Amino acid sequence: MTPSYIIPGAERGGIFVVIAAFNEEKVLAETIADVARVTRNIVVVDDCSTDLTSAIAQACGAHVIRHPINLGQGAALQTGIEYAALLGADYIVTFDADGQHCADEILPMVEALKQRDVDIALGSRFLGGVKNLPRSRRLVLKLAIKFTQWTGGGRFTDVHNGFRVMSRRFFTHFKFDQNRMAHASEILKYIAANKIPYIEFPTTVTYSQYSLEKGQSNANALRIIMELLLKRVSR
Amino acid sequence: MIFSILLTVAFVVMSLYALAFMGGRRLGKLLLVFYAVAVFIVWHPEASTKIANFTGIGRGVDFGLMLVSVLSLNLIIFLIHHVHQLHRQLTLLARSIALGQAITARSALPSTPTAPAEGECTDLKAGAE
Numbered sequence: 432m433t434p435s436y437i438i439p440g441a442e443r444g445g446i447f448v449v450i451a452a453f454n455e456e457k458v459l460a461e462t463i464a465d466v467a468r469v470t471r472n473i474v475v476v477d478d479c480s481t482d483l484t485s486a487i488a489q490a491c492g493a494h495v496i497r498h499p500i501n502l503g504q505g506a507a508l509q510t511g512i513e514y515a516a517l518l519g520a521d522y523i524v525t526f527d528a529d530g531q532h533c534a535d536e537i538l539p540m541v542e543a544l545k546q547r548d549v550d551i552a553l554g555s556r557f558l559g560g561v562k563n564l565p566r567s568r569r570l571v572l573k574l575a576i577k578f579t580q581w582t583g584g585g586r587f588t589d590v591h592n593g594f595r596v597m598s599r600r601f602f603t604h605f606k607f608d609q610n611r612m613a614h615a616s617e618i619l620k621y622i623a624a625n626k627i628p629y630i631e632f633p634t635t636v637t638y639s640q641y642s643l644e645k646g647q648s649n650a651n652a653l654r655i656i657m658e659l660l661l662k663r664v665s666r
Numbered sequence: 667m668i669f670s671i672l673l674t675v676a677f678v679v680m681s682l683y684a685l686a687f688m689g690g691r692r693l694g695k696l697l698l699v700f701y702a703v704a705v706f707i708v709w710h711p712e713a714s715t716k717i718a719n720f721t722g723i724g725r726g727v728d729f730g731l732m733l734v735s736v737l738s739l740n741l742i743i744f745l746i747h748h749v750h751q752l753h754r755q756l757t758l759l760a761r762s763i764a765l766g767q768a769i770t771a772r773s774a775l776p777s778t779p780t781a782p783a784e785g786e787c788t789d790l791k792a793g794a795e
Contacts, residue, residue: 476764496768500760510761514768610757 446470446541447520449511451504452528453478456487458641463491465534466526474515475528476507494518504593505614509607516602523602527593529642533635540596540632549628550601553587553619554594559633565643575616578656584616585623587631591615594634601627613658673708677701680740687747697740704733 448466452459452475459475466473475488479501488495496514498507508525515523522541526532532554544552556564557572575590584590593615597605609617622629684697707714707730718725723732 494768494772496764498760498764500756502757502760506757506761510764513761514765517765517769608754610753 445472445520446522446524446537447472447474447515447518448524448526448537449474449476449508449515450493450526450528451476451478451507451511452480452484452488453501453504453507454480454482455484455528455645456480456482458530459484459487459528460491462526462528462530463488463493465530466537467492469534469537472515472518472520474511474518476511476514478502478504478507503611503614505607505612505617506610508614512597512602512607516599520602521599523597525593525595525597527642529639529645531636531638531642532594533637536594536632536634537596540594540634543630543632544596544598547628547630549630550598551622551627551629552596552632553589553629554592554634554636555587555589555631556592556634556636557588558631560635561638562635563638563643564636565638568638568643575655579616579619582620582659583623584620587619589631590619592634592636594636596632609658611655611658613655616655616659670708674705677705677708683744687744693743700736700740704737707733 446469448470450459450462450466450473455462463473463475471492473491473493475484475493475495477485477488477495477497479498485495485497494514496510498510502510512523512525522544524537524541526534526537536554536559540552540554561569572589572591576587578584579590580586591612595618605618605621607614607617621627678701681698681701684694684701687694707717714730715725718728
């Protein structure tokens, strides 16, 4: 994916944070305000929400893109990445809308990526910290790590962590093809298969009542496996 | 005879479909072989009984039923493939519309939107709650 042109008048370069949001009116303003302390280049992709998500993101000064139909988090991230690329981003950070990530970790993560001269930095809650993680969710995540390893997705300390930093080199070549939650496995598989230089960076994930209710349920693990299998069949 | 012709037509149509949509892929080639064998069995039913006996199934009819099961599975795979392709096209279309609208809206702005200082979006946030 190479942008064919740069949007006129866009501020070139810098760090862009892409947030995929679906019905996140309760927490989005807080998340944007948190990220805005680090960078003003915030791209919110509203995945056809039925609430005030778009309006709130707009009022908070973010670049807002709204999908005409609900496509899923993977598709929303890809849309945001393409938009940020058009704005001439040097580094793209993917960040969850539900406030479970810590914006203070964005700059250290970008610095680590630059210093190690790798193409992508992956947030890892198991290298960093995790607060209020239910035992059942921890078990599912650990199983997901093993599943990723067994299915050729590489050895990672965390999977399905939405906090990542991508270099321009990475996001001009990689494209999320999995529209929904399986995108998180897809990117790891791409990294492993193409031997992309990466680092895992310790990050903090704080689960709140909201993020636990809004985020993935444990049953979604089966759905992700099905999505990955279906993609293989339909290839 | 009529049934044989109908079955042959059905298999030929499905072969053409496989050739058009999955021709270059391994699965597509496998399906073509499968359909060729199926057409052969339609016109030489005694061969199916021989194969059935050889494989220990017993009767050619049973063998045929098993073939139909495999055929149904193939159809499902076709459908999954087709739905996936449609979904991919729909994604690209929706993304193109969303990006187009965002770029148009942005071009109309007098200045670059910037994120506000802390607390600036409190009003809307309070409204949402």
